[in-house]
Amino acid sequence: MNDQQKRDPVLLDDLDVRILEILQSDARITNRDLAAAARVSPTTALERTRSLRSRGVIRQATLDVDLPSIGRGVQALIAVRIRPPSRQVIEAFRDWVSTLDETVGVFVTAGNEDFIIHVAVRDNDDLYAFVIDRLTERREVADVRTSVVYQHLRENVVSVLAPRGAR
Amino acid sequence: MNDQQKRDPVLLDDLDVRILEILQSDARITNRDLAAAARVSPTTALERTRSLRSRGVIRQATLDVDLPSIGRGVQALIAVRIRPPSRQVIEAFRDWVSTLDETVGVFVTAGNEDFIIHVAVRDNDDLYAFVIDRLTERREVADVRTSVVYQHLRENVVSVLAPRGAR
DNA sequence: CATGAAACTGAAGTACT
DNA sequence: AGTACTTCAGTTTCATG
Numbered sequence: 204m205n206d207q208q209k210r211d212p213v214l215l216d217d218l219d220v221r222i223l224e225i226l227q228s229d230a231r232i233t234n235r236d237l238a239a240a241a242r243v244s245p246t247t248a249l250e251r252t253r254s255l256r257s258r259g260v261i262r263q264a265t266l267d268v269d270l271p272s273i274g275r276g277v278q279a280l281i282a283v284r285i286r287p288p289s290r291q292v293i294e295a296f297r298d299w300v301s302t303l304d305e306t307v308g309v310f311v312t313a314g315n316e317d318f319i320i321h322v323a324v325r326d327n328d329d330l331y332a333f334v335i336d337r338l339t340e341r342r343e344v345a346d347v348r349t350s351v352v353y354q355h356l357r358e359n360v361v362s363v364l365a366p367r368g369a370r
Numbered sequence: 371m372n373d374q375q376k377r378d379p380v381l382l383d384d385l386d387v388r389i390l391e392i393l394q395s396d397a398r399i400t401n402r403d404l405a406a407a408a409r410v411s412p413t414t415a416l417e418r419t420r421s422l423r424s425r426g427v428i429r430q431a432t433l434d435v436d437l438p439s440i441g442r443g444v445q446a447l448i449a450v451r452i453r454p455p456s457r458q459v460i461e462a463f464r465d466w467v468s469t470l471d472e473t474v475g476v477f478v479t480a481g482n483e484d485f486i487i488h489v490a491v492r493d494n495d496d497l498y499a500f501v502i503d504r505l506t507e508r509r510e511v512a513d514v515r516t517s518v519v520y521q522h523l524r525e526n527v528v529s530v531l532a533p534r535g536a537r
Numbered sequence: 538c539a540t541g542a543a544a545c546t547g548a549a550g551t552a553c554t
Numbered sequence: 555a556g557t558a559c560t561t562c563a564g565t566t567t568c569a570t571g
Binding site for chain 2: 213215223226227228229230231258259260261262263264265266267268269270272273274275280297301304306307308309310311312313314315316319323324325326348349350351352353354355356357358359361362363364365366367
């Protein structure tokens with residue numbers, strides 16, 4: 204699981220942006236091909252890629268895996284309300300739910316709920332068991348609202364937004 | 371954006387599972403190192419990796435990018451109710467919202483809403499503008515509920531679940 | 538642009554079923 | 555016999571200074 208953490212403001216020029224977009228669409232591209240696609244020398248491409256990684260812009264290269272193929276045919280988003288919503292209770296719940304095998308993502312939110320948990324499980328029976336057995340075994344869970352996910356589209360390439368007021 | 375599609379049932383043995391886990395944690399590992407980590411020959415590792423890709427288990431290698439670094443310091447989940455929730459209206463809305471620059475993911479759901487849209491924008495002003503300008507310009511949007519995301523943890527490695535009843 | 542490393546291919550060979 | 559894996563040699567491509 205990743206944590207968001209505060210970092211120094213990062214300045215990205217056009218080349219950084221191009222490299223990021225190419226790598227997002229294929230993280231296993233060779234440095235040669237990356238360089239060619241970004242229209243720079245391989246040396247420059249390599250330097251920039253390393254810099255992006257060391258500055259924390261690139262966290263890691265990961266795999267987009269088909270969830271049904273790995274025995275997780277059912278996905279859901281589960282909105283959870285926590286009582287009391289103190290830091291201690293929130294963080295303890297977050298850490299606990301992150302470790303569960305069913306969990307693929309955790310959103311800590313403000314609004315109508317405190318958490319939205321993204322789970323991927325084998326089938327509806329497992330989803331039901333997750334909600335009524337595991338979640339409700341926690342006494343801080345005051346309310347649970349489950350939405351079954353029919354379809355999950357994910358943007359493969361997330362574009363870089365220019366700072367407000369730029370160009 | 372990816373689509374979920376029906377596929378033949380996929381059978382994964384222990385080696386496939388090991389390879390999937392290694393690649394999920396570092397998609398840019400060399401085949402040699404992958405083979406060593408999975409304790410098989412490079413030839414075998416290469417064959418398996420290709421097979422996993424051709425069977426659609428591995429969709430693509432992508433990059434985990436730090437959103438604040440690319441000008442997207444604010445994330446939100448926006449629950450949307452659509453009227454009427456007919457196939458035609460749902461699919462049209464889904465396709466439209468997928469193309470928006472702010473959108474990083476779209477969940478099509480059953481439950482308390484029809485969509486949950488994951489957006490990542492520059493700041494709160496942009497989030498507000500997205501909700502009150504762009505979303506509500508669509509007449510099929512009957513209801514909108516925004517939850518600001520304080521933190522988003524994502525499981526880097528999603529384990530393979532054994533079929534029900536298997537060992 | 539040179540050098541060493543890695544990827545890939547195809548052909549045999551081994552082992553377990 | 556068939557499947558899965560390994561080893562090896564040869565060629566091509568790549569990373570890196």
